[in-house]
Amino acid sequence: MPSEGFDPSDQEDREPFVEVDPTGRFGRYSDLLGSGSVKKVYRGFDQEEGRDVAWNQVRLKDFRNDPAAINRLFSEVELLQNLNNENIIVLYSVWRDMEHDRMNFITEACASGNLRDYRKKHRRVSVKALKKWSRQILRGLDYLHTHEPCIIHRDLNCSNIFINGNIGKVKIGDLGLATVVGKNHAAHSLLGTPEYMAPELYEEDYTELVDIYSFGMCLLEMSTLEIPYSECDSIAKIFKKVTSGVKPQAIDKVGDPEVKAFIERCIGLPRARPSAADLLKDPFLLEVEDSDSAC
Template identity: 70%
Template sequence: MPSENQEQSDKEPFVEIDPSGRYGRYNELLGCGAVKKVYRAFDQEDGIEVAWNQVKLRNFTNDPAMIERLYAEVGLLRSLADKNIITLYNVWRDAENNTLNFMTEVCTNGNLRDYRKKHKHVSLIALKKWSKQILKGLEYLHTHEPCVIHRDLNCSNVFINGNIGQVKIGDLGLAAIVGKNHSAHSVLGTPEFMAPELYEEDYTEMVDIYSFGMCVLEMVTLEIPYSECDNVVKIYKKVTSGVRPQSLNKVEDPEVKAFVEKCLAQPRARPSATELLNDPFFDEVEEDDNEENVYS
C-alpha cells in the first residue's frame, strides 16, 4: 500500500529529470550545505525515493581545486560498498546548467542529530547500537585500500532509517584518500568535532575516532560539544589545549564517560575502529538476527 509520502510524490510534478529519464527531482529540499543542495527525488525504475545532490559549479569557477574535490567525492563514493555507508547510484554533469548531480540513497528519518532531538527517550542500548554501526562504517573506510579518512564526521553527517534502526555515514565531501603510512595534510571539518592534530595538518584516520567520540557524547547528552563557546576561536583554543567540552561532565554513566575518553585520547593512544568494536562497551549489544536481510 503506498505511503502518504508516496501518494504525494505521485501527484507532484518533477522539476527536473536526469538525462537517462530514470530519476525525477522534486522541489522539496532535504538539506542544504555550503557546497551542495539535496533534493527529494524518485527512481522510476526501482520505484524508490532517492536523494538528488546538486552542486552549482559556477560558484567555483575561480576555485578549480574545489571542483576537483567534488569530483573526487563522487569518484570515492562510487568505489565504496558497505551497509553503513550511503550508496551512490548515478552521477552526471549538466553542462547547460553547469551543475554536478549525483543520486544517492536516502534515509527515511534524515540525520542522527535531528532524529535524536526528536526522540529524547532513547535507551543506552539503542545508542550503543547506533554507535556500533558508525564504527562499522569507519572500520570499512579505514581498512579500505587505500585508507579513507572522513574528516568531517558529526551527527549531522550520519543518517538513519528509524523504522529499522539502521545507521549510515554520509557526506564524504571532505574525505581524504591516503596511502598506507601516509598522513593527510589540510584543515577541514566541523570545529567542535575536530581532533587537535587536525589543526596541525598532520594526522591519520585516528581523527575520525576522536570525532566519533564527540558523536557519542552528543547522542548521550543531547548537546553539541563545546556549546559553551560562542565562537570558533574559543573552541580551537580549548581543543588544542586538551580542554574537554563541559558536556562531558554531564555524563553520569562511568562506562560511557570512560568510552568517550578513550576516543578523545592522544592520537597514538586512541583505539582503532576495529579495536573499539571489540571493546566491552558493546558486549551487551547483540547482532540483529535479521541484520543481513535488512541491509541486503
C-alpha cells in the same frame, strides 16, 4: 495531437518533477531535504526501482572562484562510486549538466534524515540504542580505514550520519571532505567541523584516528543532545581548548559512567586512541546483541 495511448489525466494526477536525469530514470521534486556549503539535496524518485532517492545538486558556477570546493565535490562522488558497505551511503548515478553548469548525483535516501535531527526528535533514547548506532558507525569507519588505500572521512559529525529510523539502520554520508591517503596513512591538510576536529587535525599531521575522535564527539552529542564546545562563542576559543587538551563541558553531563569512559577513550591522545576495529571489540559494545547487523 497527443500520442496514441497517452492519457493527459495521468500527468495531471502525478506529482510533477522539477527535472529528470538524462536517462529518464530519476526525477527531482522541489522539496529541499538539506543544504550545505557545497551542495543542495532534494527529494527524488527512482522510477525504475520505485523508491525514494536523494538528488544532490551543485551549481558549479557558484564556485568558479573556489576550485577547492568543486574538487571536494568530485572527490566525494569519486569515492562513493567505489564504496560498498551497508553503513556507507550508496551512490546510484552521477552526471554533469553542462547546460546549467551543475553537477548532479543520486544517492540512497535515508527516510529519517540525519542523526542530529533524529536524536532531537527522540529525546528519550536508551544506552542500548546508542550502542547499536555506535556499532554501525564504527563498522562504516572500519571499512573506510581498512580500504585500499585508506580513506579518512575528516568531517564526521551527527549532521552527516544518516538513519532509517524504522529499522534503526545508520549510514555515514557526505564524504566530500574525505581524503585518500597513502600507505603511511598520513595526511596534511586542514578541513572539518571545529567542534569535532581532533587536536592533531589543527597541526595538519594526522592519521585515520582523527575519525575516532570525531566519532567520540558524535557519541557525546548523541548522549547529551549538546554539540561539543557549545560553551565557546568562537572558533578561536574552540581551537584553544582542543589544542590545550580541555574537554568540552558536555562530557560532565553524560550520566552513564560506562558511556562517559567509552567517549573519553575515543577522544584520548592519538597514541592511546583505539582503531574502529578495536572499539568494536570493546566490552562496552560487545554487551549489545549483534541483532543490528541483520537490519
